[in-house]
Amino acid sequence: IIVVTSAGNSGLDGISAPCDGDSVLCVGAVDISGLKAGFSSVGPTGDGRIKPDVVAMGVNTQSIMTDGSIAGANGTSLSCPMIAGLVTCLRQAHPTVSNVAIYTALKQSADRRNNPDNDYGWGLPDACIADSLLSLLTDSGSNLPELPSFGLKTNVVSGSLTLVKNNPAAKAAAIGIYAITGQLMQRTAWGSDTLKQIEINIHQLASGLYLLAVQQENGNPIVFKFVKQ
Numbered sequence: 604i605i606v607v608t609s610a611g612n613s614g615l616d617g618i619s620a621p622c623d624g625d626s627v628l629c630v631g632a633v634d635i636s637g638l639k640a641g642f643s644s645v646g647p648t649g650d651g652r653i654k655p656d657v658v659a660m661g662v663n664t665q666s667i668m669t670d671g672s673i674a675g676a677n678g679t680s681l682s683c684p685m686i687a688g689l690v691t692c693l694r695q696a697h698p699t700v701s702n703v704a705i706y707t708a709l710k711q712s713a714d715r716r717n718n719p720d721n722d723y724g725w726g727l728p729d730a731c732i733a734d735s736l737l738s739l740l741t742d743s744g745s746n747l748p749e750l751p752s753f754g755l756k757t758n759v760v761s762g763s764l765t766l767v768k769n770n771p772a773a774k775a776a777a778i779g780i781y782a783i784t785g786q787l788m789q790r791t792a793w794g795s796d797t798l799k800q801i802e803i804n805i806h807q808l809a810s811g812l813y814l815l816a817v818q819q820e821n822g823n824p825i826v827f828k829f830v831k832q
Contacts, residue, residue: 609679611644632661646721659685774820
């Protein structure tokens with residue numbers, strides 16, 4: 604059994620049992636813009652661990668009311684079922700993996716995995732990434748694989764693209780954006796090795812599908828697809 608619980612609606616007063624349990628998946632709430640809901644309880648736990656673990660939409664979440672109508676409702680009791688449903692899908696898709704593997708895959712797939720904190724935890728999980736990580740685990744029969752050295756914060760963007768460094772030791776020798784035809788559209792540089800992420804201005808690109816290629820100093824290039832809106 605994987606236990607998934609609401610973080611609670613006490614805001615800065617903090618979380619409490621059962622959400623502070625070591626092996627409990629604690630879910631906070633964000634709004635449609637991905638910003639933390641003011642009521643969503645924050646960590647840390649009494650022994651200093653980061654909580655919540657992840658977040659999901661819990662502000663104006665469309666819900667079925669007692670009279671059968673559909674209306675928006677607020678609370679971590681709305682965000683928690685979303686993550687519980689995702690956990691169920693991952694368990695159905697990967698029945699042989701451990702609870703810890705699912706728990707870890709969710710956190711490794713989330714958008715704040717590089718800088719978890721006591722407001723958002725590891726952030727909003729990405730179901731597709733979590734599923735892919737668990738598929739690799741199932742296929743290899745080994746430990747959950749490491750994330751690529753670099754990653755995109757999101758792959759649907761408008762004004763700028765956020766490239767994050769998952770491995771502090773990684774170095775980007777060259778970064779290029781290409782049209783889907785292979786035409787080089789622009790180049791950029793990482794800058795200081797101490798940076799954890801960079802913003803790439805893409806205002807000048809027309810709407811469409813593009814490729815971002817990161818050539819590592821010691822390793823193969825990593826290529827990402829993204830959509831410019």
